[in-house]
Amino acid sequence: MNYDVAVIGAGVVGSLIARELSRYNIKIALVEKCSDMAMGTSKANSAIVHAGFDAKPGTLKAKLNVKGTELMPELCKTLFVPFKPIGSLVVAFSDEEMETIKELLNRGVENGVPGLEIYDKAKLREEEPTISDEAKGALWAPSAGIVCPYELTIAAAENAVMNGAEFIRNFEVKKIDFNGKEFTISNGETSFNTKYVINAAGVFCDEIAALIGDNSIHTVPRKGEYMLCDKSIGYLAKHTIFQCPSKMGKGILVTPTVDGNLLIGPSALDIEDKTDVATTSEALADILEIAKKSVPCLNTREVITSFAGLRAHCDKDDFIIEPSEKNEQFINAAGIESPGLSSAPAIAVYVKDMLLEKLNAEEKADFIPSRKEPVRFRHMSNEERKALIEKNPAYGRIICRCETITEGEILDAIHAPAGARDVDGVKRRTRAGMGRCQGGFCGSKVVEILARELGVELNEITKCGGSSKILYERTK
Amino acid sequence: MLNYDIVVIGGGPAGMAAALKAKECGVDSILILERAETLGGILEQCIHTGFGLHYFGEELSGPEYADRFIQLVNEKKIEYKVDTMALQITESNVVYAVNKEDGLLEIQAKAVILAMGCRERPRGALNIAGTRAAGVMSAGTAQKYVNIDGYMPGKKVVILGSGDIGLIMARRMTLEGAEVKVVCELMPYSSGLTRNIVQCLDDFGIPLRLSCTVVEIHGKDRVEGVTIANVDEKLRPIKGTEQYIECDTLLLSVGLIPENELTREVGIELDPVTKGAVVDEFRETSHKGVFACGNVLHVHDLVDYVTLESQTAGEGAAKYVLGKKDAPEYITTKGVNGVRYIVPQKVNIKNDDDVKLYFRVGQTYKNAKVVVKYNGNEIISKKRPRLAPGEMENVVIKNDILKSFAADGVIEISVEA
C-alpha cells in the first residue's frame, strides 16, 4: 500500500491530526500498535481542558493551549463528544500561594486567557461549598472545562475514517526505511509506503524517531494515578479544583467528569517502563490525602475504580512539533504532556499547516465534518426511547444495568467506522461496564455480543487486544 | 398505559414467591418483570445443591429450586415478561420498563414489589493496586461462564473472599480441572458455611488463609500473579508478609450489595446498614404501596428465607391492593450491642399476627444470649449455642405482646455474651 501521510499513534493527537488531514485529497494511514485508539495517555488522564495560564508565555504549550481550548467546545459539538465548560479553580492555602495565583493570573493574561479572576475566601466558598476552610482564595478560570478524552479520540479517528483515512490497528511500527523519496514502514511482517510520517506516538515518540536515526527526543514516562468515585458523590466538586502547581505538574485535582463521577488525582512519578500503568497503594493513599486538603470530606468508600496513565514528559519542557532534523518528511509531534489534551485541536491544525507547505493537497468538497450522533439511551426522554425502539428493537434490550446501555448502542459501537473489537473498546464507546458494578453483570453479555457480531467463539474475545483473553477453552 | 394491581420487579426466587402469594391472597392482576431471558434469577447459575432444605425439606440445586416456582407461576397463569428491564418507578407507582417486543412499557400499578436482588462488590471498591489485566472477575461472573456458557475463565486461580459463592466456585473450578491455589479472607473468620469450607476447600486440599488479602495484581494483558499479605487487627496489610502467587485468574467474592437504584430514585428511605429499604412487617417501604423482599431488601444466606420473606411481602401487597391493610401505628426496631441490623425496621402494632424479626450479628458468639427489650424492659431472652455473621437469626414477637405496645415504642435486640 502507498500513502501520502502515515500518522503513527492513534491517541488524541494522532487521531485529530488524521481527521484534520482527511479534509484534503490525500491518502492517510492512522497506525496504532494496540487493538484500538485511545489506548495510552489519551484514555487515562485528568480529562481537563485547561484555560492556559500555566505555560510560560511564548512557548508552544502556551500558544496551542489557549488556541486548543478555544477550538474545543465547537469541535466537541461537531463530533458529539461530551464537553462541559465548568471552569477551574486554583486554590491557595497560604499568603505565599495567594501570590502564586496572582502570578498565574498575570501569566494567563499574557497568554491571552479570557476572564481570569481572583476569588477571595468568601466568593470561593460560595462557588465551591465543599472547599476546605483552610483555603484563602483561588484563581478562577471560566474558559476551562472537562471533556471525555477517549471519546474525543475515538470520534476523531472515526470521522477521519469516514473521510477516507485508513485505521490500521495492531500494527506496531518496528522499522522505518527511507529511499530518498518515501518511507517504508514495517511491523516486521508486513509493510507499507508513505511520503510523510507524523510521529504522534506519545511516550514512545523517542523510539519511533530513533527508527530514522533521530535521537534528539528523550521521553520520560511520568506516571499519574487516579481514583474514580461513584456518581453519588459527583456533586462534591462543581468545578475543577487544582492546588498550586509544582515542578512535577499541576498537582492533585478534584473534578467532576463529564459523566457525573468524581475524579481524584493524579500522582506524579517518573518511571522507566513505558508500559507500566499499574496502580500502587502508596500513590493512591497519597492522592487521597492531598486531595482532602482541597475537599476534606473525601473518602474511599465511594471509589469505584482506580487507574494510572503515563504523561509523555520530554526533557525540553515544551511540545516538540517540527520536522525531524534527520528528515524533513518526518514530523515529530512529541512531548505532548499536559496541556496536551487541551492543545490537541490546535496541534492538529498546526501540524496540518506545516504539512500543507510541503504537500500539494486540495481541500475536498465532500468532507464530512461530523460523525453519526451516538445514541445515548440513558439521556433520552421516554418519548424518544419509545420512538427509538420502534425503529430498532435492539435499543429495547438493556445490557449494562448500572449505566443503562442498550444492545443497540453496543451494536453501533462494534459496527461504527473503525469500531470496537474488544470489551474495553465497547466500554469506552458506550460506557457499558463503567458503572458501579464495573461489568460484573454486563461483561459476559458484551463478550457474547462481540463474539456473535464478529463471528468468532466466545473465547476469542479479549478485554483489550493482545493476549488479554477473557476465557480459556470449553469446559467440555 | 397498561394497568395491573401488582407489578413485581424481578423474576428470581423473591419475585416469584411474592407474586404467587399475592395471587393466593386473591389478587389476579399481577405482572412480573424479569431482566434475564428466563425466570429464576441468579439460581439458574447456582447449579450446586443445598437449596430448599428448610422450605422443601430436600436438597435441590438452584435451577431445580427455581423450577418449582416457575412451574407454579405458569400453572397459576401469572403474567410475566422476560428480557425486560424496569427503568423507573414514579411517585404514583407507574413503572417504566423496556424490552425488544413491547418497546417502552408504561404500567400503572396499585402496588409494586421490588425484588431486584443484589450484585457483587467489584474490585474497585477494594482499591487493590496493580494492573488492570484480564482475568479479574467476580465469582458470580465466573460461575456464569462455567455453568451456563460452558467456558473456563481460568486455569490457575486465587480467590479473594471466603463467602459462600467464593467457596462454591473454588470447588467448581477444581472439579473442572483448574488449580485453585488459595482462598484469602480479610477477616479472621470465614463468612461461609462450615459445610462449604469442608466440602469445597478441605475435600480438595485448597488452603484458606484468614486475615489475609490481595494487595497487588500483576500481569500486563492477562493476570500473571497476585501479591497477598496478612492484615493486622485493623485490616491493614502487614509489611513484610507479602507473598507472590502465580495465577492467571483472581476471583472476587467480597460481598453483595442490594441493587437499589430504582428504590433510591423514587425517594424510598434506605437503611444504611442493610443497604435496602426501611420496611414494616409486611415489607412495605416508606413509599405507599411499594414493597421490597429478598436480596434487594437485605442480603440473605439461604434462598429458603428469601422465599418466606417474599411471601410476607406478597401477602402485604395483596392486603394493600384489597384495602385490607390498616392505617398503621408503628413501633421501631433497633439492633444494639452486637446486632448489626433488624428487618423489619418498623412494626405495626395493630397487626393481627405474630411478627418475626430477622437480625444479623456482627461477630461470632458461642453460648450467648439474645435479649429483646421493649422500651428498655426485657420481654424475651433466648440462649443460642452459636451466633455467626453469616447466619441470619430470628425472634418471634407474639401477637398478644405486640398488642400491649404503644405507638412510637422501640424494640431493641442485643447479644449478651
Place this chain on the structure above:
Amino acid sequence: MQKNIICVSCPMGCGITVELNDNGEVVSVSGNTCKRGDAYARTECTNPVRSLATTVKVDGGIHNVVPCKSAGPIPKARMMDCMNEIAKAEVKAPVILGDILIENILGTGINIVATNHCPAK
C-alpha cells in the same frame, strides 16, 4: 488411629474426634453435641460420600451445557472419576429437568440427572 473432623450436619461446626482400630472400624466418637454428629462422623471416617453437581455437554441446545447432579451421594473418593466420566458424555437437546443423563455412573448405582431444562436451539 485418630481422625479429627468438622461436623457439617448443622451450622454449629463441632470438632469431632473419632478413634479407629487397625481394621478401620470406629471405636469411639467424641466432641459431638448431638446424635446426627455421631452418625456423620462415623460415615465420614468409614465411607465418606458427597453429592456431585456439574454440567453435561449438550448438542444443539440453547446453551453449550446443561447442569446435572448425582441423584444420590457418591463415594467421595470417586468424585474425580465421575467428573471424567461425565466429561465424556454428550446429550442431545432438548433436555428436560429430571432426565437421566448417565445411568448408574461407574457402577455406583447412582444416576446423573439433569437439574435444568435445555431447549433445542
